[in-house]
Amino acid sequence: MARAATTSDAFNAVAEPRRRAILSSLALQERPVGEIVDLLGLGQPSVSKHLRVLLEVGLVNVRRDGRRMLYRTNAEALRPLHEWTGTFERFWQHQLSRIKDRAEGKSSPSNDTPADFHPGRKHDLDRNKN
Amino acid sequence: MARAATTSDAFNAVAEPRRRAILSSLALQERPVGEIVDLLGLGQPSVSKHLRVLLEVGLVNVRRDGRRMLYRTNAEALRPLHEWTGTFERFWQHQLSRIKDRAEGKSSPSNDTPADFHPGRKHDLDRNKN
DNA sequence: TTTACATATTCCCATATAGGAATGTAATGT
DNA sequence: ACATTACATTCCTATATGGGAATATGTAAA
Numbered sequence: 001m002a003r004a005a006t007t008s009d010a011f012n013a014v015a016e017p018r019r020r021a022i023l024s025s026l027a028l029q030e031r032p033v034g035e036i037v038d039l040l041g042l043g044q045p046s047v048s049k050h051l052r053v054l055l056e057v058g059l060v061n062v063r064r065d066g067r068r069m070l071y072r073t074n075a076e077a078l079r080p081l082h083e084w085t086g087t088f089e090r091f092w093q094h095q096l097s098r099i100k101d102r103a104e105g106k107s108s109p110s111n112d113t114p115a116d117f118h119p120g121r122k123h124d125l126d127r128n129k130n
Numbered sequence: 131m132a133r134a135a136t137t138s139d140a141f142n143a144v145a146e147p148r149r150r151a152i153l154s155s156l157a158l159q160e161r162p163v164g165e166i167v168d169l170l171g172l173g174q175p176s177v178s179k180h181l182r183v184l185l186e187v188g189l190v191n192v193r194r195d196g197r198r199m200l201y202r203t204n205a206e207a208l209r210p211l212h213e214w215t216g217t218f219e220r221f222w223q224h225q226l227s228r229i230k231d232r233a234e235g236k237s238s239p240s241n242d243t244p245a246d247f248h249p250g251r252k253h254d255l256d257r258n259k260n
Numbered sequence: 261t262t263t264a265c266a267t268a269t270t271c272c273c274a275t276a277t278a279g280g281a282a283t284g285t286a287a288t289g290t
Numbered sequence: 291a292c293a294t295t296a297c298a299t300t301c302c303t304a305t306a307t308g309g310g311a312a313t314a315t316g317t318a319a320a
Contacts, residue, residue, distance in 0.1 A: 001278045001279055001303095002278065002303095002305035002306055002307090003278070004147075004306090005306065005307090006306080011145045011147075011150075012145045015134070015141045015142045016133075017141075018308095020141075033266070033267055033268090034265095034266065034267085043309070044267070044268090045267090045270095045309080045311085046309060046310080047267095048267060049268085051267095052269095067267075068266060068267080069267065073218070073221070075221035075222040078215045081211065082212065082219065085208045085215065086212060087154070088157055088205040088208050089212065091203070091205035092205040092209055131274075131307080132273095132274065132276055132306085132308065133276065133277080133306075133307045133308070134308095135277085136277070146278085162297090163296070163298090164297085172279095173280065173281095174296085174297070175280075175281085175282095175297090175298075175300095178297060180278090181297095196287065197287045197295060197297080198297085
């Protein structure tokens with residue numbers, strides 16, 4: 001099998017650095033495609049295609065304004081990522097505090113297994129794949 | 131150009147769901163490969179290859195114990211991911227309060243909320259193979 | 261209508277998968 | 291030495307990708 005589609009979930013979508021750059025540029029304000037092209041110095045078709053991927057996984061929204069399409073980041077779609085990585089937070093905190101604890105003669109605290117990420121609902125975009 | 135290598139960074143490495151499962155299973159304690167194979171029900175070569183990817187981006191560590199290789203998650207390598215997604219946190223918090231405000235009947239002064247537009251409702255996105 | 265502008269889509273293709281089978285390699289046991 | 295255990299690597303292949311050029315689509319202006 002090949003790699004999972006970039007449109008399969010937010011994890012795959014943000015694996016591409018330009019898409020992360022696009023998301024950052026659209027977090028504060030919506031922008032037309034051409035502005036993203038100028039800002040990031042990418043080709044227009046390339047930006048359009050990246051936006052399409054982001055749109056399919058719900059990471060951005062669009063609305064039309066005349067002949068322009070205004071895109072905007074939908075931060076909510078990044079929460080699964082933040083929460084999954086957050087499951088590991090105490091492990092790296094542990095490492096930092098372990099040195100201190102050791103110096104203070106404390107015993108190691110409780111542990112629990114990080115959650116497996118449940119992909120949850122995919123967008124209802126893949127109706128076409130049988 | 132093709133897609134970036136899975137080994138190019140943590141973002142690409144964790145895009146694969148099995149690798150995320152592996153990371154979760156190794157966060158708490160180190161395990162030999164065979165145990166991961168049993169736990170996740172994957173093929174041994176497959177697990178070895180995933181571990182190799184994770185190792186290359188620093189998401190796991192290894193140490194040899196006799197004929198076994200004991201792997202362990204290095205949570206620290208997930209911090210960049212957590213921090214990057216964290217930069218968007220205030221945006222989804224913003225959205226949540228907006229939703230709450232609406233549910234509580236508070237009036238929203240101006241319409242700074244771009245109409246939520248989701249593709250795939252009107253037309254089917256034909257994702258055909260060429 | 262004709263033209264210009266803004267964006268989306270198509271075509272082409274070199275590249276990196278991910279899985280399974282087969283095989284290689286290292287360490288241990290007898 | 292030989293068999294066994296535990297992993298790693300190689301070979302094979304269908305598939306999705308991302309970029310650029312060319313083209314299509316859609317909307318507004320002349």
